[in-house]
Amino acid sequence: SYELTQPPSVSVSPGQTARITCSGDALPNQYAYWYQQKPGQAPVMVIYKDSERPSGIPERFSGSSSGTTVTLTISGVQAEDEADYYCQSADSSGTRYVFGTGTKVTVL
Amino acid sequence: QVQLVQSGAEVKKPGASVKVSCKAFGYTFTSYYMHWVRQAPGQGLEWMGIINPSGGSTNYAQKFQGRVTMTWDTSTSTVYMALSSLRSEDTAVYYCARGQRVAAAGPGWFAPWGQGTLVTVSS
Numbered sequence: 043s044y045e046l047t048q049p050p051s052v053s054v055s056p057g058q059t060a061r062i063t064c065s066g067d068a069l070p071n072q073y074a075y076w077y078q079q080k081p082g083q084a085p086v087m088v089i090y091k092d093s094e095r096p097s098g099i100p101e102r103f104s105g106s107s108s109g110t111t112v113t114l115t116i117s118g119v120q121a122e123d124e125a126d127y128y129c130q131s132a133d134s135s136g137t138r139y140v141f142g143t144g145t146k147v148t149v150l
Numbered sequence: 151q152v153q154l155v156q157s158g159a160e161v162k163k164p165g166a167s168v169k170v171s172c173k174a175f176g177y178t179f180t181s182y183y184m185h186w187v188r189q190a191p192g193q194g195l196e197w198m199g200i201i202n203p204s205g206g207s208t209n210y211a212q213k214f215q216g217r218v219t220m221t222w223d224t225s226t227s228t229v230y231m232a233l234s235s236l237r238s239e240d241t242a243v244y245y246c247a248r249g250q251r252v253a254a255a256g257p258g259w260f261a262p263w264g265q266g267t268l269v270t271v272s273s
């Protein structure tokens with residue numbers, strides 16, 4: 043079955059930049075989406091269609107794509123950004139949805 | 151605003167079935183797909199399937215085929231997810247999440263999400 047691979051954890055100091063990668067074979071042909079999940083809460087979409095930011099999401103969140111890897115970048119990280127982050131996409135047929143393995147962002 | 155409100159927590163015995171509801175507010179119910187996603191304690195997100203509330207077509211993840219049934223009720227703007235033959239590994243928080251417009255091409259996103267429903271399977 044199709045998989046999206048993320049690093050388990052990323053640690054960053056306040057004000058620095060956090061980058062989270064997500065790798066998958068179908069990513070050149072399918073959009074990627076990113077979700078933030080804080081403890082005890084439902085996920086919230088922070089990036090859609092590789093690099094678009096929904097209304098209400100701070101500008102410090104950005105996304106990019108290159109080949110089989112997509113990247114979520116959080117510039118000027120704040121303490122409130124500490125959370126789990128998941129990428130999401132679909133397989134090459136577009137009929138099977140998949141989430142990445144998840145990355146825990148820790149703000150030091 | 152768009153909001154999804156799910157039914158309350160459930161405790162079930164192994165072998166039983168559970169049915170979770172998700173009521174939609176603030177948009178045209180039949181115009182958007184609805185997904186179901188689950189998250190076991192301390193684990194990641196797992197896609198279970200999708201339903202088109204305009205006609206009722208479904209697409210289930212292979213892992214759950216034969217055990218999951220997704221239905222809808224247009225009159226109450228509610229979708230349901232039923233899971234049968236429950237086992238301890240099914241203990242998880244179950245989420246509904248709105249997908250993209252039915253009229254749109256290609257797969258899309260999950261937004262917004264319901265608040266989640268904890269299903270505990272224990273003897």
